[in-house]
Amino acid sequence: MKVTSAEIVISAVSQKQYPNDPLLPEIALAGRSNVGKSSFINKMINRKNLARTSSKPGKTQTLNFYKINDVFYFVDVPGYGYAKVSKKEREAWGKMLEEYFVERKNLKAAALIVDIRHDPTADDITMYNFFKHYELPVVVIATKLDKVAKNKRESHMRRTMKVLELEDGDVVIPFSSETAEGKEKAWKAIEHFINW
Numbered sequence: 001m002k003v004t005s006a007e008i009v010i011s012a013v014s015q016k017q018y019p020n021d022p023l024l025p026e027i028a029l030a031g032r033s034n035v036g037k038s039s040f041i042n043k044m045i046n047r048k049n050l051a052r053t054s055s056k057p058g059k060t061q062t063l064n065f066y067k068i069n070d071v072f073y074f075v076d077v078p079g080y081g082y083a084k085v086s087k088k089e090r091e092a093w094g095k096m097l098e099e100y101f102v103e104r105k106n107l108k109a110a111a112l113i114v115d116i117r118h119d120p121t122a123d124d125i126t127m128y129n130f131f132k133h134y135e136l137p138v139v140v141i142a143t144k145l146d147k148v149a150k151n152k153r154e155s156h157m158r159r160t161m162k163v164l165e166l167e168d169g170d171v172v173i174p175f176s177s178e179t180a181e182g183k184e185k186a187w188k189a190i191e192h193f194i195n196w
């Protein structure tokens with residue numbers, strides 16, 4: 001997709017704030033805190049810092065709806081697995097995310113971002129299985145590919161697929177927000193779900 005416009009429409013914490021004018025398809029990000037969800041959005045839409053990123057985990061705190069080409073939304077989501085949040089915050093986060101991922105009709109697929117350098121975490125596996133349970137299509141993006149030597153990439157990809165116990169038909173796309181590797185493939189996968 002050639003991106004000609006991208007704008008933040010709203011940072012939402014509850015359903016009544018979600019955009020509904022117009023009702024466009026949505027692709028939501030999911031993944032560990034600091035794994036590169038916001039960076040993924042920026043690279044896909046050729047914007048350096050529309051989705052705010054940080055080297056410190058916990059940057060994204062709300063559901064951020066980015067309208068792309070007036071055709072669909074990327075929904076940036078707070079990451080999981082960040083140790084420094086209180087139990088109360090974690091519960092509020094869980095409720096906000098569950099409400100969105102389970103009930104949102106416009107949501108067409110999740111882009112689950114994992115770090116290609118390491119095996120997916122227990123939380124990554126839980127998240128993948130959560131999407132499977134609710135029959136939400138998932139595109140797994142294995143990011144930070146630039147940090148893995150070329151001759152090691154194949155084995156890291158295999159580990160990722162094995163640890164997640166990927167279902168038939170699901171794909172893992174190796175990706176880098178530094179080099180844009182995997183960008184075309186990621187767009188193909190996403191376009192499929194928004195019927196572009």
Ligand code: GTP
Pocket residue numbers: 031032033034035036037038039040052053054055056057058059060061077078079080143144145146147175176177178179
């Ligand atoms: P939260 O909002 O805290 O959940 O984090 P996030 O998943 O949105 O991560 P973010 O995009 O803010 O990126 C975290 C850090 O990882 C930043 O310092 C990014 O520059 C870096 N980063 C993200 N993607 C890549 C990548 O593909 N390669 C490299 N080398 N660094 C990356």
Ligand code: MG
Pocket residue numbers: 037038039052053059060076077
């Ligand atoms: Mg973020």
